[in-house]
Amino acid sequence: MTTRCEEPTASPSPAGWGALLGREHGAVAATLAAGVALHAVNVYLATTVLPSVIADIGGSNLYAWATTIFVFASVLGSTAASAVLGARGPRSSYRFATLLLAAGTVVCALAPTMPVLLAGRLIQGIGGGLLFALSYAMVRITLNEALWPRAMALVSAMWGVATLVGPALGGVCAQLDVWRGAFWVLLPFLLFFAFWGAMRLPKGTAGESAPRIPWASVSLLGLAVLLISAASISSRLAVNAAGLLAATLLLVAWLRRERRATLRLIPATAFGPDARLRLVYVTMALLVLSSTVEVYVPYFGQRLQGLGPLAAGYLGAVLAAGWTLGSIACSGMQHRRGLIIGTGPVFSLIGLVVLFFTGPAHSGAVTTVATVGAGLLLLGGGIGMAWPHLLTRVLQLTPKEDQDLAGSSVTTIQLTATAFGSAFAGMVANVIGFSDGADVTDLQSTARWMFGLFILAPLAAVMTARRARR
Numbered sequence: 001m002t003t004r005c006e007e008p009t010a011s012p013s014p015a016g017w018g019a020l021l022g023r024e025h026g027a028v029a030a031t032l033a034a035g036v037a038l039h040a041v042n043v044y045l046a047t048t049v050l051p052s053v054i055a056d057i058g059g060s061n062l063y064a065w066a067t068t069i070f071v072f073a074s075v076l077g078s079t080a081a082s083a084v085l086g087a088r089g090p091r092s093s094y095r096f097a098t099l100l101l102a103a104g105t106v107v108c109a110l111a112p113t114m115p116v117l118l119a120g121r122l123i124q125g126i127g128g129g130l131l132f133a134l135s136y137a138m139v140r141i142t143l144n145e146a147l148w149p150r151a152m153a154l155v156s157a158m159w160g161v162a163t164l165v166g167p168a169l170g171g172v173c174a175q176l177d178v179w180r181g182a183f184w185v186l187l188p189f190l191l192f193f194a195f196w197g198a199m200r201l202p203k204g205t206a207g208e209s210a211p212r213i214p215w216a217s218v219s220l221l222g223l224a225v226l227l228i229s230a231a232s233i234s235s236r237l238a239v240n241a242a243g244l245l246a247a248t249l250l251l252v253a254w255l256r257r258e259r260r261a262t263l264r265l266i267p268a269t270a271f272g273p274d275a276r277l278r279l280v281y282v283t284m285a286l287l288v289l290s291s292t293v294e295v296y297v298p299y300f301g302q303r304l305q306g307l308g309p310l311a312a313g314y315l316g317a318v319l320a321a322g323w324t325l326g327s328i329a330c331s332g333m334q335h336r337r338g339l340i341i342g343t344g345p346v347f348s349l350i351g352l353v354v355l356f357f358t359g360p361a362h363s364g365a366v367t368t369v370a371t372v373g374a375g376l377l378l379l380g381g382g383i384g385m386a387w388p389h390l391l392t393r394v395l396q397l398t399p400k401e402d403q404d405l406a407g408s409s410v411t412t413i414q415l416t417a418t419a420f421g422s423a424f425a426g427m428v429a430n431v432i433g434f435s436d437g438a439d440v441t442d443l444q445s446t447a448r449w450m451f452g453l454f455i456l457a458p459l460a461a462v463m464t465a466r467r468a469r470r
Helices: 017-021 026-057 065-079 081-110 114-142 145-175 179-199 215-231 237-260 276-295 297-303 309-330 334-358 366-396 400-432 440-454 456-468
Strands: none
Touching: 017 026, 017 145, 026 065, 026 081, 026 114, 026 145, 026 179, 065 081, 065 114, 065 215, 065 400, 081 114, 081 179, 081 400, 114 145, 114 366, 114 400, 145 179, 145 309, 145 366, 215 237, 215 400, 237 400, 276 297, 276 309, 276 334, 276 366, 276 400, 276 440, 276 456, 297 309, 297 366, 297 440, 309 334, 309 366, 334 366, 334 440, 334 456, 366 400, 366 456, 400 440, 440 456
16 A cells, blocks of 8 residues: 555644744754755856866866766765665764765866866765755754745755855956866865764764665666766757657656665655655756756857856846745745745746747847846746745655655756756757857857747646646
């Protein structure tokens, strides 16, 4: 008989930001938020300094792999979170992940060649993905249920903070011609939270029956991410199509194995007769997928709207800012959770429609840039509105024995959707004509096709969210 988590008869009374950030829970909340922030800042920082890295140590043919291998490793790290948490307990798990991220950062800072830097990115990805997943998973362990929506909003808001801090820090170091300094600056923060931050978390116990890592599922999922990411680098349609098909088949094989296996990456409830949990997962994946258009926004901002590098970079950050604002504004509306889950994707859909009409415009007019910014704000705001409540629903709909797995599964879904979305955006761009020598007409066509195709993601999310809230 399939185990289900019954719908709670009464929700805990909402707790405000004062309760989360006060003396009793503030240090724990800061530590969990820092776990996501340290991972996220590293993502944007590395992207910003990469051109300077290539100019210094070479390896331009491996440029895209600095991101590909990091995302691939992050997925692997996130899938191990449940097993590591069960085996080591919260405090030791957090410290282990943070020190692993620190070790990878040191390798990147010292790298004499691009292959060595890629090795550092691999270590960073595993540690960062593990830390990212642990930060979400430990919300349930360290805080009471009334604080979950606020805590989820705070943790997810760190991506918005990282989008502002990462490019700024990386840009300053690149401008001063000391790209290695961008990695060294992160090291004191990593060490601080590895020791002071970890001590704020419960020690826990390393149980003898700690869950093992489902290596077969991890291998299928990791290979799917690696294939689609690698194929997206090519400008040949046949290579892109073959990579997308192979990755899709591997993803299907992974889901089929998840349904039957005893060791999983996703709680068994998602495959049971109650469809709510899997609909929540699908909604989350579609929303994340729609957000990956931000990868090309800074480039379009420079070439189409005529912005400078810094202004174009911060135009791309508007989406993350919207995500942060939406999360903070709506996280406390627990009594309207179903309505917000259903409404958030609608705002994201409207945002992408706005981008479809204004994003390809070749104009530096203030009204054009402001309208593009408004579209990005709506896209990110819609995701942010729904996100804390979707995360809370995952925990509520998962049986007690799978709660650790539920927390890490959120990160697995998010990172996998990010990898697939970014790779698909790259495929669209390469097929349409995105290249170093692309003219304005090619870029306008690329932007139009990209924003147009990605409209399908929030459109589908509107339908799945409505079904999930019933």
